[in-house]
Amino acid sequence: MRLYVTPASPWVRRVRVTILELGIEDRFEFVQTRWPHSWGTRTVAMPADFTAATPVMRIPALVTDTVTLTDSHAICDYLNAEFGNYRLLARDGAARWRALSTIAIASGVLEAQIMRRAETLRAEPERSDDFIAKMRDRTFRCFAALEEHLPTFGTTFDLAQITTAVACSYDDWRYGPDWRGAAPKLAAWFDQTAERPSMKATFPAETPQR
Numbered sequence: 001m002r003l004y005v006t007p008a009s010p011w012v013r014r015v016r017v018t019i020l021e022l023g024i025e026d027r028f029e030f031v032q033t034r035w036p037h038s039w040g041t042r043t044v045a046m047p048a049d050f051t052a053a054t055p056v057m058r059i060p061a062l063v064t065d066t067v068t069l070t071d072s073h074a075i076c077d078y079l080n081a082e083f084g085n086y087r088l089l090a091r092d093g094a095a096r097w098r099a100l101s102t103i104a105i106a107s108g109v110l111e112a113q114i115m116r117r118a119e120t121l122r123a124e125p126e127r128s129d130d131f132i133a134k135m136r137d138r139t140f141r142c143f144a145a146l147e148e149h150l151p152t153f154g155t156t157f158d159l160a161q162i163t164t165a166v167a168c169s170y171d172d173w174r175y176g177p178d179w180r181g182a183a184p185k186l187a188a189w190f191d192q193t194a195e196r197p198s199m200k201a202t203f204p205a206e207t208p209q210r
């Protein structure tokens with residue numbers, strides 16, 4: 001299987017953590033993508049194999065012998081079903097909906113973090129401080145809500161916990177510790193979770209430039 005990645009993307013990271021938690025990393029070819037800073041606001045030229053794999057032209061994208069998936073949730077769910085026997089996300093029932101309610105909020109954080117990043121990269125005078133503040137506010141609100149979900153977290157580091165941990169880590173890395181004030185108990189949970197080998201092995205680094 002071929003997975004298109006960068007070391008900065010939290011969407012990619014939730015897939016990479018899932019792969020490590022399932023112990024299936026030797027089944028993948030990881031293809032590093034390079035992006036100019038203008039990716040946030042312009043269409044950028046990408047290699048032909050990437051554009052052939054994904055008309056969305058976003059990472060992650062997974063190409064297998066039988067299917068191509070161009071969204072991190074679809075990829076994680078596929079890996080969970082094909083290689084995890086639904087260990088990281090229940091196939092159906094109340095446990096599935098409980099996890100998805102957490103995943104939806106944590107994904108809202110990831111989306112706001114990346115939109116904030118794209119806006120931050122936009123040149124003056126077009127850059128909107130209002131938009132950046134709106135995305136930061138959404139992030140903090142969602143972190144506070146995720147803290148309320150902590151009692152639903154079980155012993156398995158599942159897709160709900162993986163997505164939440166990746167969101168916490170991205171804010172720490174990209175924007176600093178301010179989010180911790182909005183969700184101190186979540187921050188304490190995250191500090192323990194960040195010690196997992198799958199989290200340590202995927203700690204973010206800046207996007208390779210071109």
Ligand SMILES: N[C@@H](CCC(=O)N[C@@H](CS)C(=O)NCC(=O)O)C(=O)O
Nearest residue numbers: 009010011058059060071072073114
């Ligand atoms: N909902 C998508 C979001 C993927 C996404 O936005 N990826 C970003 C990198 S963090 C990207 O490739 N952006 C490039 C672009 O928007 O042109 C997913 O879950 O995979």
